[in-house]
Each structure stands twice: as structure tokens, then as C-alpha cells.
Amino acid sequence: MNVLEEWTARVCRELGVDPAQVDRTLVLDLTRDVAHGVARPAAPLTAYLLGLAQGAGTAGPDAAGRLSRMAQDWAKERAKETAETPGDT
Incomplete structure (x- = not known):
């Protein structure tokens, strides 16, 4: 068992x-x-x-995937905004 598996098991028990x-x-x-x-x-x-939402029953099974896509879109939006902003020269 690696450290992550052992830690996960201990936290789950706790x-x-x-x-x-x-x-x-x-x-x-x-x-x-x-x-x-x-x-x-x-x-x-x-x-x-995400854990709070799942515990409250408000996050569907696809919630993590939606959040991952949101994060990827966020990065693309920020990159686009940076490219559109005139640089200080």
C-alpha cells in the first residue's frame, strides 16, 4: 500500500x-x-x-467533470483576455 492509499484508508475510517x-x-x-x-x-x-455539494445531494455524478471543464475554460478565457489587453511598452 502506498502513502496515498494508506492516508485515504485512515481518513475514511476516521x-x-x-x-x-x-x-x-x-x-x-x-x-x-x-x-x-x-x-x-x-x-x-x-x-x-464538490464534497459539500455531494454531501448535500446537489452535485450529480458528472459534477467533477463539469468543474474540470470549467477550470480549463477559465484558463482559455484568461489567456484570451491577456492576449486582447494591450501590453505596456
Whole structure:
């Protein structure tokens, strides 16, 4: 068992979460997309918000994918805005 698997198992036990319900790859992919597309501090915040929404029953099964696409779109929008803004020379 690697460190991430062991940590996940321990946290699940502590919080009373069924480890079979944890899609580690999905969460890591989401946080990667947000960290790269928006900002590093937005990654754990987004994962937390997704967890809150799922716990409240308001996030559908496709929520993480939608958030990943939002982060990618955010990066594209910011790049476009930067390209359209005249530079200071």
C-alpha cells in the first residue's frame, strides 16, 4: 500500500466514509485541472466544495467533470483576455 492509499484508508475510517465510494483518481484529476487552469489554492477549495455539494445531494455524478471543464475554460478565457489587453511598452 502506498502513502496515498494508506492516508485515504485512515481518513475514511476516521470520517466514517466507505472507501469504495472514494474515486481518488477523479478527485486528483479535478484538483490538477483547477490548479493548472485557475490557481493552486483553488484546487483544494474546489474539491471541498464538490464534497459539500455531494454531501448535500446537489452535485450529480458528472459534477467533477463539469468543474474540470470549467477550470480549463477559465484558463482559455484568461489567456484570451491577456492576449486582447494591450501590453505596456
